[in-house]
Amino acid sequence: MKDTERKFKQKTYLEYVCGKCGATNEISIKDNIICNICHFNILFKKRSIRVKKIQAV
Numbered sequence: 001m002k003d004t005e006r007k008f009k010q011k012t013y014l015e016y017v018c019g020k021c022g023a024t025n026e027i028s029i030k031d032n033i034i035c036n037i038c039h040f041n042i043l044f045k046k047r048s049i050r051v052k053k054i055q056a057v
């Protein structure tokens with residue numbers, strides 16, 4: 001079962017924009033979502049989730 005652990009050990013960072021100061025923060029999905037600059041805890045995802053086009057048959 002450790003093999004599956006390794007697969008997900010890679011850190012994924014997401015870009016968040018602070019709701020207070022507007023700074024862009026790269027935050028790991030495991031970390032608390034807090035602005036690095038003003039420590040405001042309401043951040044918005046910067047990038048919209050890409051939707052893959054899947055052909056429905």
Ligand SMILES: [Zn+2]
Pocket residue numbers: 018019020021022023035036037038039040
């Ligand atoms: Zn901030």
